[in-house]
Amino acid sequence: MNCIIIEDDVFYIEFLQNYCKKLNIEVKAVYQNSVLALQEIDQLSDCDVIFLDIHMPDISGFDILKNKPKSHVIILSADDTNAIKAFDYNVVDYLQKPFEFERFMRAINRVKERMATLTNNNSVPAQPSAPVPTSTVAKKLNSNSIYVNINKKLIKLNIDDINVIEAKGDYVLIKLENSENLIVHSTLKRIKEKLPQDIFSQVHRSYIVNLKKIVDIEESTIVVDRDVIPISKSNRAPLMEKLDIIN
Amino acid sequence: MPIKVLFIENDKVAQDSLKSLLHNNSGIQFTISDDFSLLNEPLANDYTHLISVLKINNSSIIDFKNLISIPTLIISDENLEDNAFSVTKSPLSYDKLFGFLCEKIIISDNTLEKYAMGDPEFMTQMKGHIIEEFEQNVNEMPVLIKNKNIEELKSKVHQLVSKFSLLEMVSTYDLSKEIDANILEQPEKQIENTKQLLLDVEIALAQLK
Numbered sequence: 001m002n003c004i005i006i007e008d009d010v011f012y013i014e015f016l017q018n019y020c021k022k023l024n025i026e027v028k029a030v031y032q033n034s035v036l037a038l039q040e041i042d043q044l045s046d047c048d049v050i051f052l053d054i055h056m057p058d059i060s061g062f063d064i065l066k067n068k069p070k071s072h073v074i075i076l077s078a079d080d081t082n083a084i085k086a087f088d089y090n091v092v093d094y095l096q097k098p099f100e101f102e103r104f105m106r107a108i109n110r111v112k113e114r115m116a117t118l119t120n121n122n123s124v125p126a127q128p129s130a131p132v133p134t135s136t137v138a139k140k141l142n143s144n145s146i147y148v149n150i151n152k153k154l155i156k157l158n159i160d161d162i163n164v165i166e167a168k169g170d171y172v173l174i175k176l177e178n179s180e181n182l183i184v185h186s187t188l189k190r191i192k193e194k195l196p197q198d199i200f201s202q203v204h205r206s207y208i209v210n211l212k213k214i215v216d217i218e219e220s221t222i223v224v225d226r227d228v229i230p231i232s233k234s235n236r237a238p239l240m241e242k243l244d245i246i247n
Numbered sequence: 248m249p250i251k252v253l254f255i256e257n258d259k260v261a262q263d264s265l266k267s268l269l270h271n272n273s274g275i276q277f278t279i280s281d282d283f284s285l286l287n288e289p290l291a292n293d294y295t296h297l298i299s300v301l302k303i304n305n306s307s308i309i310d311f312k313n314l315i316s317i318p319t320l321i322i323s324d325e326n327l328e329d330n331a332f333s334v335t336k337s338p339l340s341y342d343k344l345f346g347f348l349c350e351k352i353i354i355s356d357n358t359l360e361k362y363a364m365g366d367p368e369f370m371t372q373m374k375g376h377i378i379e380e381f382e383q384n385v386n387e388m389p390v391l392i393k394n395k396n397i398e399e400l401k402s403k404v405h406q407l408v409s410k411f412s413l414l415e416m417v418s419t420y421d422l423s424k425e426i427d428a429n430i431l432e433q434p435e436k437q438i439e440n441t442k443q444l445l446l447d448v449e450i451a452l453a454q455l456k
Contacts, residue, residue: 011376097409
């Protein structure tokens with residue numbers, strides 16, 4: 001695996017170089033100047049992962065994301081205020097500085113998973129549409145609804161309105177029937193525990209789907225509403241068991 | 248908690264000289280009291296340090312030792328032995344004052360060590376970069392504060408936030424986040440906070456070295 005670092009803080013450049021060295025990740029280039037990084041955006045695609053700082057002088061990390069680098073991107077930031085916006089650009093992970101090596105490894109594993117999924121499907125997973133800002137944990141009240149904490153207010157969600165739930169680093173993206181997306185600070189595991197198992201199924205390490213919303217099933221993917229979702233081999237059999245299939 | 252010093256000094260000339268001394272660093276918040284009466288109140292809630300003359304009239308600061316729970320420096324030309332407090336001869340200089348403020352350790356290596364995963368070279372490298380960044384800020388931030396260069400101050404404080412976290416400077420970390428989030432909307436208030444933050448940076452720098 002190789003990477004490019006776009007970061008103006010020398011401290012974090014060396015910090016990342018040390019962590020990369022421990023995982024045998026080759027650092028192909030370092031851009032301390034974000035303007036130069038933007039000028040060479042095409043070359044940025046020639047790597048497996050870009051570590052991209054959000055707060056840089058002149059040009060921010062978002063200006064680079066807007067130019068759609070083809071490589072997987074891991075965001076670096078001193079705070080989590082931009083996490084929701086960053087995931088809208090389909091970034092793989094969002095690392096809040098400073099981060100431990102274990103957290104760095106998790107981010108790299110997510111890149112590897114994303115790379116493997118793309119290799120298997122030969123297609124890029126659908127980009128999420130603009131999320132509605134939310135925070136913290138989803139909470140089950142009864143079998144027909146869950147509550148998500150949005151700006152310190154618990155909002156009731158009808159579970160029938162949920163199409164897909166996708167893991168996004170330390171957040172989960174809840175895609176609703178009306179095309180609205182919610183980002184909640186939680187994990188897929190915690191959300192899964194709150195959902196009725198007869199209606200929802202985990203089809204991939206990063207995806208839970210509403211069985212009622214499945215449109216089409218292929219060997220390694222399913223279509224839920226308009227989203228193409230990967231199915232991992234281990235999750236395929238449990239999924240098929242839950243569905244009424246006429247052979 | 249930002250540095251806030253309680254000075255106990257009843258001599259007006261000495262009080263003026265203290266005020267002039269404190270012009271050297273606008274990040275030091277202070278109160279000057281003419282007597283020991285404030286010592287009967289819970290000081291730790293309001294002050295981080297106490298600097299006092301030994302005697303006022305017939306009372307001595309030593310008589311209040313059981314009420315004092317914050318770092319204390321006594322200004323006295325007498326030779327004080329068997330005394331739990333630090334002592335310095337008069338007059339108090341800025342260097343002595345700053346040295347006293349640095350005695351209370353505000354940084355920790357624990358988190359840095361955890362992030363360096365037992366790699367001493369990595370640890371030295373990280374510390375070296377933090378020292379360099381802190382030195383640069385100690386030199387440049389006073390000018391930015393004086394010129395009210397808000398954008399540049401925000402950028403510098405933003406870059407410091409995670410370093411305070413690494414050094415476990417909890418209250419400074421919280422203060423830096425407040426400045427970073429609000430300086431554009433509340434420049435006057437946050438410039439005052441930045442002066443206090445800069446003092447913490449100076450103290451941390453002295454302790455890192």
